Amino acid sequence: MxxxxxxxxxxxxxxxxxxxxxxxxxxxLTSILNIDxxxxxxxxxxxxxxxxxxxxVGLVNRSTGELEFRITAGQGWDQLPIRSIPxxxxxGRGITSMVAATGVPYITGDVxxxxxxxxxxPDVRSEIAxxxxxxxxxxIGVLDIESEEIDAFNERDLQLLVALANQSSIAISVANYRAxxxxxxxxxxxxxxxxxMDELLRCVVSRAAGLLRADDCSxxxxxxxxxxxxxxxxxxxxxxxxxxxxxxxxxxxxxxVAEHMQPARVANVREDPRWQGLYPExxxxxxxxxxxxxxxxxxxxxxxxxxxxxxxANTAVRNEFTARDELLLTTLARQVGAAITQQTLIERxxxxxxxxxxxxxxxxxxxxxxxxxxxxxxxxxxLEHLARRTDVSGEQVLxxxxxxxxxxxxxxxxxxxxxxxxxxxxxxxxxxxxxxLVSSAVRESFPCGxxxxxxxxxxxxxxxxxxxxxxxxxxxxxxxxxxxxHIQGQGRIRVITGPWGPAERESxxxxxxxxxxxxxxxxxxxxxxxxxxxxxTENKDRLFAPFFTTRSKGMxxxxxxVKGIVDAHQGAIAEVGRPGExxxxxxxxxxxxxxxxxxxDLNVSSTRDR
Amino acid sequence: xxxxxxxxxxxxxxxxxxxxxEREGYHVEQAGSQADGIEAIHQANPPFDLILTDxxxxxxxxxxxxxxxxxxxxxxxxxxxxxxxxNVANAVECMRRGAFDYVEKNIPGVDVFELLILKINQAMxxxxxxxxxxxxxxxxxxxxxxxxxxxxxxxx
Numbered sequence: 083m084x085x086x087x088x089x090x091x092x093x094x095x096x097x098x099x100x101x102x103x104x105x106x107x108x109x110x111l112t113s114i115l116n117i118d119x120x121x122x123x124x125x126x127x128x129x130x131x132x133x134x135x136x137x138x139v140g141l142v143n144r145s146t147g148e149l150e151f152r153i154t155a156g157q158g159w160d161q162l163p164i165r166s167i168p169x170x171x172x173x174g175r176g177i178t179s180m181v182a183a184t185g186v187p188y189i190t191g192d193v194x195x196x197x198x199x200x201x202x203x204p205d206v207r208s209e210i211a212x213x214x215x216x217x218x219x220x221x222i223g224v225l226d227i228e229s230e231e232i233d234a235f236n237e238r239d240l241q242l243l244v245a246l247a248n249q250s251s252i253a254i255s256v257a258n259y260r261a262x263x264x265x266x267x268x269x270x271x272x273x274x275x276x277x278x279m280d281e282l283l284r285c286v287v288s289r290a291a292g293l294l295r296a297d298d299c300s301x302x303x304x305x306x307x308x309x310x311x312x313x314x315x316x317x318x319x320x321x322x323x324x325x326x327x328x329x330x331x332x333x334x335x336x337x338x339v340a341e342h343m344q345p346a347r348v349a350n351v352r353e354d355p356r357w358q359g360l361y362p363e364x365x366x367x368x369x370x371x372x373x374x375x376x377x378x379x380x381x382x383x384x385x386x387x388x389x390x391x392x393x394x395a396n397t398a399v400r401n402e403f404t405a406r407d408e409l410l411l412t413t414l415a416r417q418v419g420a421a422i423t424q425q426t427l428i429e430r431x432x433x434x435x436x437x438x439x440x441x442x443x444x445x446x447x448x449x450x451x452x453x454x455x456x457x458x459x460x461x462x463x464x465l466e467h468l469a470r471r472t473d474v475s476g477e478q479v480l481x482x483x484x485x486x487x488x489x490x491x492x493x494x495x496x497x498x499x500x501x502x503x504x505x506x507x508x509x510x511x512x513x514x515x516x517x518x519l520v521s522s523a524v525r526e527s528f529p530c531g532x533x534x535x536x537x538x539x540x541x542x543x544x545x546x547x548x549x550x551x552x553x554x555x556x557x558x559x560x561x562x563x564x565x566x567x568h569i570q571g572q573g574r575i576r577v578i579t580g581p582w583g584p585a586e587r588e589s590x591x592x593x594x595x596x597x598x599x600x601x602x603x604x605x606x607x608x609x610x611x612x613x614x615x616x617x618x619t620e621n622k623d624r625l626f627a628p629f630f631t632t633r634s635k636g637m638x639x640x641x642x643x644v645k646g647i648v649d650a651h652q653g654a655i656a657e658v659g660r661p662g663e664x665x666x667x668x669x670x671x672x673x674x675x676x677x678x679x680x681x682x683d684l685n686v687s688s689t690r691d692r
Numbered sequence: 693x694x695x696x697x698x699x700x701x702x703x704x705x706x707x708x709x710x711x712x713x714e715r716e717g718y719h720v721e722q723a724g725s726q727a728d729g730i731e732a733i734h735q736a737n738p739p740f741d742l743i744l745t746d747x748x749x750x751x752x753x754x755x756x757x758x759x760x761x762x763x764x765x766x767x768x769x770x771x772x773x774x775x776x777x778x779n780v781a782n783a784v785e786c787m788r789r790g791a792f793d794y795v796e797k798n799i800p801g802v803d804v805f806e807l808l809i810l811k812i813n814q815a816m817x818x819x820x821x822x823x824x825x826x827x828x829x830x831x832x833x834x835x836x837x838x839x840x841x842x843x844x845x846x847x848x
Contacts, residue, residue: 448776452776452777452797453702453704453705453797455798456704456708456798456804457702457704457705457707459708459803459804459805460707460708460711460712460805461708462803463805463806464711464712464715467715489704
């Protein structure tokens with residue numbers, strides 16, 4: 083701290099109290115959690131030390147180019163119509179504004195004769211202002227103190243305030259580091275537990291935009307051929323171009339990053355020879371800063387993560403990305419890469435488990451289809467025979483046609499089962515409401531007035547899920563049909579939806595445990611309970627295996643299709659009923675996580691007002 | 693009237709064959725599994741003239757085992773094995789052991805039922821000739837007072 087050396091030359095008494103207050107502030111600085119409390123303490127300390135009557139800690143908002151009044155002390159501030167002033171080094175724009183622009187401390191003994199002064203309060207005579215400078219040498223704010231006396235401040239006061247300003251800067255830096263660290267940890271956790279690539283990428287871009295004070299953040303994926311970048315997610319501005327916006331490799335700055343797999347950090351995009359202004363979030367002249375970093379997965383280059391900042395209306399303040407910002411974006415890109423790698427591995431594992439069934443699947447279906455076709459050929463043969471005769475009644479023909487039709491239906495059933503089994507893990511996800519899925523599945527697949535009644539109990543305000551609605555409806559219908567098929571005569575099916583949390587987990591220890599579902603509202607459940615005979619203990623192990631069936635119809639893929647669909651959604655399914663008391667299926671699906679994931683930067687107090 | 697046993701684990705397959713054979717004038721009985729089929733073969737009296745069996749049922753060797761049962765019941769029973777298309781290795785093994793022929797269930801472009809009738813008629817012709825020869829041998833034996841116990845059943 084530059085001020086402390088100077089103070090050593092001061093008389094012992096004064097030095098003693100000041101050292102004491104610095105010591106107190108130092109303790110405060112390391113213990114305090116709320117930055118405003120600390121800034122207020124520093125301002126009050128400053129006011130007391132230099133005997134000022136009014137004071138201000140203003141912080142630079144680089145997005146607007148304004149100095150915002152963060153902490154004020156003394157009378158009259160609450161009557162002021164303004165809470166910020168544009169930053170400028172030109173005369174007549176205010177002393178704090180100038181210090182924020184130049185970063186040079188300023189002292190004036192009589193404001194009435196100062197060309198920079200702008201009157202906010204009529205009683206001010208002296209003013210002293212020192213910049214808050216961060217570790218990168220950027221002005222992040224101003225500590226300003228006023229007095230009603232002429233020539234109230236001297237060089238010693240200035241040095242004292244510089245020391246206090248340095249304390250403030252350090253505190254702000256520490257708070258920013260803490261906020262960034264917390265945000266990074268949070269993003270890391272989210273990425274690690276994410277179950278849907280699109281959701282994962284959406285989460286990253288919105289977090290990154292908040293963390294880097296960027297006006298937009300977007301992520302591009304290399305096409306399988308590696309010759310194109312395709313937009314996968316955008317924080318806000320490019321949301322309507324997802325999947326459509328593409329860059330050739332090497333095209334524009336983003337294409338350059340993909341081609342060289344090196345970061346690019348540019349303050350003046352229009353002066354950069356790589357810039358082509360092809361698909362910017364903003365017009366080239368409105369872009370203040372651009373930064374893009376490559377994303378790698380374990381299998382190599384994956385894509386590009388990029389951020390842009392809008393040019394502030396007040397061009398006196400620069401808003402370019404710093405080396406620290408680049409490090410942060412690179413860190414995020416690494417986390418994204420790791421999350422994508424993990425996601426790919428999980429998908430591959432689900433795929434492989436199903437591939438194991440593929441061999442048996444082909445043999446069985448070939449056998450079944452062969453037999454059905456054989457029988458159909460028999461019926462055609464018979465029809466042909468009848469057609470050659472003259473003494474045949476229409477009824478005889480119709481009877482054969484009826485059987486042939488049944489055969490064709492069976493073939494179609496096999497085909498559907500086959501296709502559903504194969505496609506169970508290929509999802510087209512969209513935000514979906516489990517309750518709606520349940521009601522439409524019940525409507526579609528459950529005839530009214532049969533011997534089996536159905537009772538639907540849906541929980542209100544259930545978190546939404548990210549899912550393939552067609553597949554999930556198929557899974558629910560399959561469970562309903564399965565239940566109905568096992569009820570002999572009169573019976574009842576209950577369908578229940580609700581949240582899934584630690585309490586439910588305790589009630590059903592059979593369900594697989596997933597730490598991602600421990601948080602309140604992180605997962606939902608669907609239960610299908612029937613009044614049938616239940617699942618015998620010896621069948622429970624094989625219940626979800628392909629080709630396991632106790633009925634002669636179909637290939638016995640029904641429940642394995644349901645499991646495939648649930649697995650692909652990173653959910654879980656189990657049968658928890660007691661044999662003899664009816665079957666009880668539970669499906670747990672992870673809930674969609676919130677997208678409002680913006681983390682404010684402490685430098686920018688104005689995010690509250692925007 | 694020739695008696696035929698149709699063994700297949702698919703009801704639709706059994707029914708289709710049964711109807712076609714009945715049209716042709718055969719007396720047809722059915723069995724839905726290898727075990728039921730072998731049981732029926734052992735119980736039959738007189739033995740079946742023809743056994744039509746699926747190659748693969750609960751056991752990949754269903755065809756071979758059914759063939760063995762049929763041969764042990766009546767050495768002159770004719771056996772035709774039904775196979776899945778393109779799966780003839782086991783069928784060839786059956787023929788080596790005495791099956792009359794094999795028919796693939798799904799041959800593209802072929803009316804398999806006409807093919808089946810053709811093969812069955814041929815098989816019945818062979819059985820007729822076999823039994824005719826046997827009777828002739830039996831007659832000769834009787835004339836010359838030679839007792840061949842195993843021929844008693846077929847010639848009675």
